[in-house]
Amino acid sequence: MEMKPEELDVLISQLTASEHLYGHIRVVDPVHKRVVYQNTGHGLEPVSDLRACFELFDKKTACRNCISMRAYHENESFIKVETSPDRVHMVTAIPVEIAGRKVVVEFFKDVTNSMIMDDASFNQGVEMKRLLDQANLAAVTDELTRVYNKRYILEKLPADLTLALAEQQPFGLIVADIDHFKSVNDTYGHLAGDQILREFAAVLKDTCLDQADWTARFGGEEFVVCLPGKDRDTVLAVAERMRARIEEQVFHYDGQAITLTSSFGVYALAPGDVIDYETLLKRADQHLYQSKRTGRNRVTG
Structure with missing residues (x-):
């Protein structure tokens, strides 16, 4: 109207x-x-x-x-x-x-x-x-992975970002993606892919620092991790820990051991920086694709 x-x-x-x-x-x-x-x-x-x-x-x-x-x-x-x-x-x-x-x-x-x-x-x-x-x-939980869903991102990210801007606090966002996930599905089947998505989401969630941080599935094999109040160095360190844990972890499905890697894009705001949530998501996503273009299994921020 x-x-x-x-x-x-x-x-x-x-x-x-x-x-x-x-x-x-x-x-x-x-x-x-x-x-x-x-x-x-x-x-x-x-x-x-x-x-x-x-x-x-x-x-x-x-x-x-x-x-x-x-x-x-x-x-x-x-x-x-x-x-x-x-x-x-x-x-x-x-x-x-x-x-x-x-x-x-x-x-x-x-x-x-x-x-x-x-x-x-x-x-x-x-x-x-x-x-x-x-x-x-x-209504805001992803049925497969049990982390939050895309709808939650669109509802919660603007609120957290607005609060950070008002209080002049740092703010960090991570966008994560499983490398060559289509090959995983093609090789081991979609049920194996679903299990990997669940375990991948659990690693991201467990690596967060405190209750203010949250993890959500953006769609497919792409996830968002929001870290309110965290500066750039902290957010980069968290993303690197996530990347290393995924690389080290052995995923199991139906007796098969599966290893994989992941790529990360990070964008962090310093106190006093002003940005809208859509631009924040876009810039973190651009850094993710830079990680993929330059070899995958890395963090760009």
Whole structure:
């Protein structure tokens, strides 16, 4: 939905008219995880303090399975159920373009009483919240490797990068790829290839430094490792440890011992550097392909 600037007031009045159906309405910038407008007693009004969108759910970090980022990227409307410590919300996210800037309108309906009855049903309520949290995690988890998926990259990377830029912290990204993976599939079969992908992902994840770091499968045999707060030397060292561990490891499938190598592209930001997440991914990926062009089984950064 594309709008002219003067149509914003019309949009706001239309949304405000829907308040009897929704407990909360707001307009967010999902890339930077900021609330732009939210409804008050006088309708939707600009938010001056640019609060983080996930604060509504009493969270300190961005939501896993952020449907507003999905709506933003896919230009479609989405619905999900989100939980806070004591409430359950049904959230509808609708992408809108205003003056060339894409934002997302979020509608919230409190469905706590519909899903968690009363104190007598506390255990059922806790179980419901656990199941909802599991469902949201499953939506951003790669089924084969059990690390995060591409959707998580597109949702989490912008949030982590924005925070690093705001706090002037270093930031590192690694893109990793298994060398000659097609030959592995052709020689040993696709089931062997699947097993190698699982073990490869586990090596990347286990080599990370702390809980702030995360690993995701970008697609095929290509993976992304995000290291917030890590400087260039640290990120290069982590990538080199990953490369060495893959080269040393013997992968086993159906009685067969399989060895392989991998290539890595690294891009790191120093404090004060400014870049958007798409450019960051592109530059790390360019370094990966430089590793492949110059012989594979190496780290370029």
